[in-house]
Amino acid sequence: MTELTKTLELKLVDPNVHKRQKLRETRDAYQQALQDAFDAGCDTQAAANDVVVEYDLSGYAKNALKKYVPQLCGNSYDADELHDDHPVRFTNEGVRLDHQPQNAIEWYVKIPHHEDYHLWMPARANPEQREWLEALYADDAEMGESRLFERDGMWYLHVTATRNVEDESEVSADERTPIGVDIGEASLVTVCHRNDSGSPVRPRLWADEGKTVRRLRKTYFTAKRRLQQRGSERIAECYADALWNQIDDVFHRVTSEVVAHAESVENPVLVLEDLTYIRENMDYGEYMNRRLHGWGFGKLHAQIRYKAAEQGIPVETVNPRNTSKACHACGEVGSRPRQATFRCSNDDCWLGEYQADVNGAINIADRYRSGESHRQSDRASRQKVGDDDSATDGASLTGPRDSHAVNESRSDSFAHQKSKISGDDAETQQPTLGTNAS
Structure with a gap:
């Protein structure tokens, strides 16, 4: 068996105005917390915690910052300055996947916003990475750090995953x-x-x-x-x-x-x-x-x-x-x-x-x-044996679990559960965006 790590690529599908605003709020708060902790020269997790704890971010983003900032401040990278488009990092339990293969858009991701609020969003996956996503969804691969970023008006999520793969012999x-x-x-x-x-x-x-x-x-x-x-x-x-x-x-x-x-x-x-x-x-x-x-x-x-x-x-x-x-x-x-x-x-x-x-x-x-x-x-x-195309920063740092969104209505919660039991409910699902795409 060989352990492989891969970065899985997801493109968030047409976030509405509300969700775009929430994504930008998360990004802006993260980048400000990162800049302030870096300017303070935080070279330990405890020092970084003292700075980022006050920001309106999920525990997953704060824990990722507490690990990442000391690396920037001399422990690993010794950066002189920060560029202004750092992705938002979440530790390994921050992002969750849902799979609805009966829908036109099969994949949904939970993006943490702050401690008591998260966003379920439809996402298109790199088709070359389908098997990896399915293994991750079934807990047969280990999720590492996730990174959220915006490029040319589009939002993307990169998720690191690690799994064991049997070494294959060459057979025609x-x-x-x-x-x-x-x-x-x-x-x-x-x-x-x-x-x-x-x-x-x-x-x-x-x-x-x-x-x-x-x-x-x-x-x-x-x-x-x-x-x-x-x-x-x-x-x-x-x-x-x-x-x-x-x-x-x-x-x-x-x-x-x-x-x-x-x-x-x-x-x-x-x-x-x-x-x-x-x-x-x-x-x-x-x-x-x-x-x-x-x-x-x-x-x-x-x-x-x-x-x-x-x-x-x-x-x-x-x-x-x-x-x-x-x-x-x-x-x-x-x-x-x-x-x-x-x-x-x-x-x-x-x-x-x-x-x-x-x-x-x-x-x-x-x-x-x-x-x-x-x-x-x-x-x-x-992906050849031994090929590792991503870092796993944050993979071993487990943040506290976010509580379920208190603003999520009972009917929305029940609709999400219904989508997991497919069948007679299929006729009520959105033909394109699916059950979690509200």
Whole structure:
């Protein structure tokens, strides 16, 4: 295993006038506190604390200053003067991430403003760093210092992240064994690959887990409606958290088992359906759209990607068109007389009927084998072993946790929790900015 540190790049999306004002207030207060502590020659954290403690900043920004100013004043950098556009630094627990993969803008960040107020803002991420962000969101990477700055009227956030990555051996694409990964409602995940002779082998289905998640979701939505009718939104909010934790536990266990399954195959590559096409092409009527657009495709994809990357297993994506409708033996479009059954329409095909999810997984693997791939997985491997492109100042300095914003209304808080339990709530979300973009 090799420890890597990387700076993750996020661009804040179109802050409104209020949020721009708050960002500028934070920047101005930070830079004034930095200048005053520097002018006072603060070469210890205690001395810097005496200066910055009075400023209207979050504890995360103050703690970052207490670490940074002594470095400037002779301990590390011995700076003669300050330039006037220092980014706002936050220690490692200052910034929080939220991920809503069903939304057009998937990522949201919490920016501390001062001790009792913070801003949730939508953000666009560098697509090359998706796996790192997903690992950070899932607490499988360690967050270091964050830096907030403005350039040409745009606001950006840089977050340092550290994670352990398995050292990869050089294996060509032709030597890889593609393992198709089919994600659905009946079987939560299904995997299968072909052996050297082309025969499908070792299919594995997580059907019981699919039933468990469906039951938990149905229980939640039924209870949520009843609680909301009684005006018990706070209880519904707590119930949402408890239920999502149960679903998330299922997701984590299944995706870990998927990666473990891949490790048992020689030179594996996990092949997923491209989530972009899934989002664009889901149109099964109002009821099914509401369910499927909120189904855990994005979260399962994310967990498989970053867990596979940790084990040095590449992940690729392919266009999912007709992977569930085509026969893996002859290629003819068939039918689904039952949820779990695929029937080939070709009378001359030996297949006849087949397990539908396994058929889909084989088709996904075959699509990669045929040469189609969107090459999404090798992002992590593009950063060479030992490459460290950022400092980790502040990573070991933990500031006090900000309290939840007292100005955040109960309805806003509940809307944020609802966004974590997707499904029937998907129809109420903003199509572009998402639930945290108020």
